[in-house]
Amino acid sequence: MTSLETHIGKFKLNSCLYNASGPKCTTEEELLNLFESTSGVVLSKSCTLEPRDGNKGIRYWDSSKDINRWDLISINSMGLPNNGYLYYVDMIPKLYEKAQLLGIRKPYIISVAGLSLEDNLKIIETINQSKKSFHTLIEVGIELNLSCPNVIGKGQLAYDFYALEKYLDGIFKLDMKYIDIFGVKLPPYFELSHFETVAKILSQYPIDFITCINSIGNGLVIDVETDKPVIEPKNGLGGIGGSLIKPTSLANVYNFKKLLHNIDIIGCGGVTCGRDAFEHILCGASAVQIGTQYMVENVGCFDRISKELIEIMESKHYKNIEEFKGKLLQ
Ligand code: RRO
Secondary structure, three states, X not given: OOOOOEEEOOEEEOOOEEEOOOOOOOOHHHHHHHHHOOOOOEEXXXXXXXXXXXXXXXXXXXXXXXXXXXXXXXXXXXXXXXXXXXXXHHHHHHHHHHHHHHOOOOOEEEEEOOOOHHHHHHHHHHHHHHHHOOOOOOOEEEEEEOOOOXXXXXXXXXXOHHHHHHHHHHHOOOOOOOOOEEEEEEOOOOOHHHHHHHHHHHOOXXXXXXXXXXXXXXXXXXXXOOOEEOOOHHHHEEEEEEHHHHHHHHHHHHHHHHHOOOOEEEEEOOOOOHHHHHHHHHOOEEEEEEOHHHHHHOOHHHHHHHHHHHHHHHHOXXXXXXXXXXXXXX
């Protein structure tokens, strides 16, 4: 039997494919829907201390309905709309109940994107305390988002290397005893020296995983019928996703895999089919997240992409992902 099982830190996943934080993971209904799907993890929308409506106007567009499209492109400037961190903490007992009911074991990862270090410390502390009462009953992790491109007036923290180090110093002073795994979501890097600098910073902390990459920030997509950008906030600038960004996400997974030996890499960016997931794993990804394609196709994408990935593995006589993970030939 060909298996898609994998590990991220101490989590054992039945499938290496799961949702990226962002699309369709904000409400209880969406999170329970993910729980019942074949997604290997339930990952939440990034949360802040207080609930947020996000940016105003048309703030998401993708090319899936564009008959002239040559590729799947998405652009978003959501601006971190979410129900506030307590909503996502309250999902821990709800998912536990669902797990008992369905007899399914599936980890829950909360994406955290507080607007300051103090906010993040408070959010992480609360998740840790809350998890204490459910210790051993449900696995809970944190993906700290250091790379949101769309909060007006705020840059992407992980592009400021000095600030990144100070931030992680602050975070790792916290007691996170009950949090099963902790990772960070990074923006795309393009300069080889930046991979080395960031890897050196990350290696100082007990980080279980990194997710590479967030959307490529501040892109511009234009509608030539109207001569306007397709989205409205920030003069039309937004994070780019979809198959267009796969070469950049693969390069980020590949470069960090070479530099980080005790940190698992989660590939994210441009995964629309089994072949894309296979390429991410070949570059060193232990698991692969699906963003724009999940937005377009809904939870059915996990079944389809799993099936396609298994077909590729079978054609190459691989029985599990360890047999080809990180084995890109040169
Ligand atoms: O909500 C958003 O605008 C958003 C976030 Br937090 C993120 O991390 N990446 C992205 O493309 N959009």
